[in-house]
Amino acid sequence: MTLNTAVPRLCRAPAAITTTLTVAAAVMLALWTGSASAQNGPQLGLQRVELNAGMHRIDAQVAQSPQERQIGLMHRKEMPAHEGMLFVFEQPATQCFWMKNTLLPLTAAFVADDGTIVNLADMKPQTLDSHCSAQPVRYVLEMNQGWFAKRSIKAGAKLQGALFRRP
Numbered sequence: 001m002t003l004n005t006a007v008p009r010l011c012r013a014p015a016a017i018t019t020t021l022t023v024a025a026a027v028m029l030a031l032w033t034g035s036a037s038a039q040n041g042p043q044l045g046l047q048r049v050e051l052n053a054g055m056h057r058i059d060a061q062v063a064q065s066p067q068e069r070q071i072g073l074m075h076r077k078e079m080p081a082h083e084g085m086l087f088v089f090e091q092p093a094t095q096c097f098w099m100k101n102t103l104l105p106l107t108a109a110f111v112a113d114d115g116t117i118v119n120l121a122d123m124k125p126q127t128l129d130s131h132c133s134a135q136p137v138r139y140v141l142e143m144n145q146g147w148f149a150k151r152s153i154k155a156g157a158k159l160q161g162a163l164f165r166r167p
Contacts, residue, residue, distance in 0.1 A: 042076040043068065049086060051141070051161035053153050057082060060141060064088040073142055074101040084143040088163070092136035099127045105145035109153075110137045115164030119155050120148055139163070 046061040046068060059082055063069045069087050073079070089095065097108050103125050110118045110133035121131035122145055133140070141159070148154070158164075 040075060042074065043071050046085075049161060049163060051086070051159050051163075053148075053151065053157060053159050056151055056153075058084055058141070058143070058159075060084045060086040062086050062088060072097075072102065073104060073106065075103065077103055079104060079144055081144060081147065084141055084147075086163075087140040087142070089138050089140075092138045094133050094135070095137055095140050096130045096132040097121075097123065097140060097142075098130055099123050099125055102126065106142045107145045107148050109141040109143070109148060109159075110134065111139035111141055111159060111164075113138055113164070115159040115161070117153070117155050117157050117159065 043061075043063075046063060049060050049062050051058040051060055059080075061083070063072055063085055064087075069089075072087065073085050087095070087097075092113065095110060099106070102123075105125055106123050108121045108123060108131055110121070112118055112135075118137055119134040123129070123131050
C-alpha cells in the first residue's frame with residue numbers, strides 16, 4: 001500500500017462518521033421538535049390547583065414544564081367557565097403569549113408573585129399576535145374570554161392560592 005492510496009481511505013472514514021453523526025443529530029432534532037408540535041389534541045391530564053379571585057373559585061391546570069407551557073390550551077374546543085390554565089415560570093420575566101392552534105377566545109391575566117394581577121389581555125383564537133405582561137411576572141392565568149370582565153376583576157385585584165403564599 002502506498003501513501004497515496006492510504007490517505008484517501010483515512011479521509012473517507014472521518015467523513016462517513018461526520019455524515020452519520022449529522023444524520024443522527026437531524027433525526028434526534030426531528031423527533032424532539034416533532035413531539036412538541038405533534039400534539040394534536042388538548043392536554044387534559046395536568047396537575048390542578050385551586051385559586052380564588054375574591055369569592056370566585058378557579059380550577060386551574062398547571063403548565064410548568066417548557067413543553068406544557070408551549071402546548072398550553074391548544075386544541076381545546078371548550079372549557080368550563082370555572083376552569084383555566086396557570087402557566088408557572090421559574091422566575092419573573094416579561095411573559096408574552098400568542099394563540100397558535102388555540103381555538104378558544106381567552107383572557108390572560110399576568111400575575112405577580114404575591115397574586116396581584118398586573119394586567120389583562122384579551123386574545124383572539126388562532127392568531128400569532130403577541131400579548132405581553134406590563135412588568136416581569138412568574139405566573140399567567142388564562143381563562144375564557146370575558147370571565148374576568150363579568151366578575152369585575154381588573155388589574156390590581158389579588159388572586160389567592162397556595163402558590164401565592166410566601167413564608
